[in-house]
Structures are given as C-alpha cells and as structure tokens.
Amino acid sequence: MTETDTEGLGGHRIIVFLYVVVVSIAGFMGAVLGSIGLRDLEAVSFLGLVTFQPTPLGLAAFGMMAIGTILGILLLLVVGVSRRYVDEDAR
Numbered sequence: 001m002t003e004t005d006t007e008g009l010g011g012h013r014i015i016v017f018l019y020v021v022v023v024s025i026a027g028f029m030g031a032v033l034g035s036i037g038l039r040d041l042e043a044v045s046f047l048g049l050v051t052f053q054p055t056p057l058g059l060a061a062f063g064m065m066a067i068g069t070i071l072g073i074l075l076l077l078v079v080g081v082s083r084r085y086v087d088e089d090a091r
Contacts, residue, residue: 019075023068030063031056 033041034056041054046065052058 015075019068019071022071023064026063026067027060030059030061034059 034054038054043051043053044059044062045051046062050065052062
C-alpha cells in the first residue's frame with residue numbers, strides 16, 4: 001500500500017479508538033460510583049426506555065449508553081458535515 005492508499009484510514013482508526021476509550025472510561029466511572037454504594041442513589045432512566053438500578057453493573061451500563069449515544073450522535077454530525085463540504089484545496 002502506498003501512502004495515499006492509507007491516508008484517510010488512520011484518522012478513522014484514531015477516532016474510533018478514542019470513542020471506545022471514552023465510552024470505556026464512562027463505564028468504569030459508573031461502576032466505581034455504583035460500588036461506592038451511596039445511600040441516596042435512585043434508579044436512573046435512559047431516554048425513558050430503560051431503567052438502570054444503582055448497582056455497579058447498572059450504573060456502568062447507563063454511563064456507557066449515555067456517553068456512547070451522545071458522543072456517537074455528535075460524531076455522526078461531524079462526519080455528515082465534513083462529507084458535505086469538500087475541501088477545495090484537496091482537489
């Protein structure tokens with residue numbers, strides 16, 4: 001493969017890697033908060049569709065779904081806009 005063949009591939013890999021890292025950190029932090037066992041925690045609902053109990057697994061899943069959804073929507077918007085507006089210097 002030449003340099004021009006892999007030029008656009010590196011950026012996508014980095015973004016996907018960072019997405020996975022951020023979502024994993026959100027899950028880890030949710031698990032930490034759930035394992036601390038704060039007394040006043042109540043069940044949390046994600047978009048009114050799924051309710052998660054304040055357990056380590058429940059809060060980890062909630063954190064991963066919430067951050068994953070929000071960040072995923074933002075990344076899809078960026079990709080959509082970047083494909084719509086082509087860089088004139090690249091032509």
